[in-house]
Amino acid sequence: MTEQSPIKSARKIAPLVLPAWTYRHAELNELEYEALFRPSWQFACHVNQVKNIGDFVTLDLLRDSILVLRGKDGELRAFMNVCRHRGAKLLDGAGTCKARVTCPYHGWSYNLRGELAGMPAEKTFPGADKKQLGLRSVELEILCGLVFVRVVPGGVSLKEMWKDYIHLIEPYRLEEMVPLEEPWVENWACNWKVGVDNNLENYHVPVGHPGYDRLLDSDLGGFMNEHGVAGSKSVLRDKLSSNWSERRYQQMAPALNEDLPEEIRTSWMFFTMPPNIGIDIYGDSMDVFQFLPLGAETCTVRYPIFVRPDARREMKVLRYLNARINRQVSAEDKLLSERVQVGLNSHGFEFGPLSEYEGCIHDFHDRVRKACPVATLPEAPTQGSLRQVNDRMLNPGSAASAA
Missing domain, CATH: 3.90.380.10 (Naphthalene 1,2-dioxygenase Alpha Subunit; Chain A, domain 1)
Incomplete structure (x- = not known):
């Protein structure tokens, strides 16, 4: 059988x-x-924790670390908190990056849009396309000021999930x-x-x-x-x-x-x-x-x-x-x-x-x-x-x- x-x-x-x-x-x-x-949607932070340019928070899950970062254009973005070079974790906790996110291992750096901005000894990486080596994006959505991220994209939006109960939450001005x-x-x-x-x-x-x-x-x-x-x-x-x-x-x-x-x-x-x-x-x-x-x-x-x-x-x-x-x-x-x-x-x-x-x-x-x-x-x-x-x-x- x-x-x-x-x-x-x-x-x-x-x-x-x-x-x-x-x-x-x-x-x-x-x-x-x-x-x-x-x-699934996982709670990362409140928008007021990342309201200024360069503000960031990190969320550590069982196998994944997520970085939520406010760009110079005012947009809030989420990325895998992992350097594209050798996989080192980039940031811990919360704080502010002045202009770049810099890897503590070899110094690769990324601008506030997640794009690769600098590679020490760049000439020793022949053929490397910096445009293809930016931080991996993670899906992000905001619900009443609460910032959620989703590692595997797709599925139901937060707006759809909560549509029946938003009217119960809004009076509290979260x-x-x-x-x-x-x-x-x-x-x-x-x-x-x-x-x-x-x-x-x-x-x-x-x-x-x-x-x-x-x-x-x-x-x-x-x-x-x-x-x-x-x-x-x-x-x-x-x-x-x-x-x-x-x-x-x-x-x-x-x-x-x-x-x-x-x-x-x-x-x-x-x-x-x-x-x-x-x-x-x-x-x-x-x-x-x-x-x-x-x-x-x-x-x-x-x-x-x-x-x-x-x-x-x-x-x-x-x-x-x-x-x-x-x-x-x-x-x-x-x-x-x-x-x-x-x-x-x-x-x-x-x-x-x-x-x-x-x-x-x-x-x-x-x-x-x-x-x-x-x-x-x-x-x-x-x-x-x-x-x-x-x-x-x-x-x-x-x-x-x-x-």
């Missing part, structure tokens, strides 16, 4: 949730990065915001999908986040469009919390957010975008929650916070309270996600049924299975064969499948 039969059967009877092995498999982790992350502080970056001891699963549902809020439950009247079900962009709205409770920081936030927020429409002054909006992005919007600030894969059972969480310019002392206090509340929530999410990862290694474990409140997880898992159909198999393929099995499942009629 060929391997085609069990593959077809597994696809036909694919479970509603991913099998546990997919959360601890190194080969699948690499495949997911190629099939899900490279073709395009005016600036960074509050350096981005918070932390490694979690769990597969990136565990973090995303957790971020996709509010079912765990009453038990897992008692502070949120005291502070907010939360929509546990939420909403989602055809592109997998999902969201939910929470409103500050009228009943004051027993916790001092939550109670003080409830008391201060409505008056301090008077520059916003009245209906959103006490609202918190939580959005997610496949495969790994969360965008949380409050009256006083917003943050981006980004899960980036590392190993099979580890991920990096990137968490920058942005605010509208406001120097009032009371607003600084409100933001401090917000940060205090949400740092506690993040610590709880980390603990919960890492506890799930431990449980996923238990012999014979498979997920139970999901609540209707967890519907967005179904959509996310469907997207993983579509990109990596090998994830439909109830057990992991033999070590070293996962990519080959996945290729056969993607192209069941190909010569490779018949081999």
Whole structure:
């Protein structure tokens, strides 16, 4: 019997949730990065972090580093952050280039349009065409002041993905915001999908986040469009919390957010975008929650916070309270996600049924299975064969499948 039969059967009877092995498999982790992350929009920065000529930020993914750079013509561009000579990484972090990006290895330099401008000892490169040796371009799009990049171009635009919900975001004036502080970056001891699963549902809020439950009247079900962009709205409770920081936030927020429409002054909006992005919007600030894969059972969480310019002392206090509340929530999410990862290694474990409140997880898992159909198999393929099995499942009629 060929391997085609069990593959077809597994696809036909694919479970509603991913099998546990997919959360601890190194080969699948690499495949997911190629099939899900490279073709997806990844958050890089806010436009106000790169508003002047020569300003840049870098974004490091599992296998790719991206450079976002403001040109002399005022245009914002993205490039692979790699020298075209020997592959050295060009820049780290964020900063400003006066006129050129210069490689720290051999000194090749590129202008702010990404074109190769200089090669030390250029005469020793006979026949080299400088016009063909500029930095590799990366797709870039801006959504309400948020800059996203996509390594593999094509696919749905950000404008199309978010068309159903832009009207919910625009009143918060995200395009005016600036960074509050350096981005918070932390490694979690769990597969990136565990973090995303957790971020996709509010079912765990009453038990897992008692502070949120005291502070907010939360929509546990939420909403989602055809592109997998999902969201939910929470409103500050009228009943004051027993916790001092939550109670003080409830008391201060409505008056301090008077520059916003009245209906959103006490609202918190939580959005997610496949495969790994969360965008949380409050009256006083917003943050981006980004899960980036590392190993099979580890991920990096990137968490920058942005605010509208406001120097009032009371607003600084409100933001401090917000940060205090949400740092506690993040610590709880980390603990919960890492506890799930431990449980996923238990012999014979498979997920139970999901609540209707967890519907967005179904959509996310469907997207993983579509990109990596090998994830439909109830057990992991033999070590070293996962990519080959996945290729056969993607192209069941190909010569490779018949081999």
